């Protein structure tokens with residue numbers, strides 16, 4: 504038998520080289536290049552992303568709706584146990600516009616679904632992150648009839664329902 508390490512040393516050296524090469528290759532692939540638009544890390548901005556600025560609503564034209572149902576995210580809603588959405592159980596007609604407005608001093612969302620583990624969360628509506636005084640509107644017709652539970656992605660103890668008739 505040869506000296507201990509005569510095989511292990513070159514093997515470890517080779518594995519180290521492979522690890523280094525792979526790390527270098529994959530990490531440099533993540534560095535954005537000017538003008539490169541097909542990076543696997545590129546993500547197109549969606550319409551809902553505009554709500555992160557707090558302007559909300561986007562293309563929804565409030566003046567086209569005779570009824571606007573406003574659901575407030577109350578000041579102090581961030582504290583567990585405090586009143587969160589007002590009205591907590593809203594009922595709207597299908598021709599109305601539903602608007603969430605954040606009156607609290609921190610970010611919140613109103614995201615359809617029962618809780619963060621709901622596989623269907625956000626499918627009917629998602630305000631995305633609403634800044635203080637930010638609002639988000641969606642036509643009730645787009646949400647669809649029935650009682651829909653929603654919650655805040657950042658504070659899942661904040662829950663409410665909106666029923667479209």
Ligand SMILES: [Cu+2]
Pocket residue numbers: 581610611612655656657658661
């Ligand atoms: Cu919240």
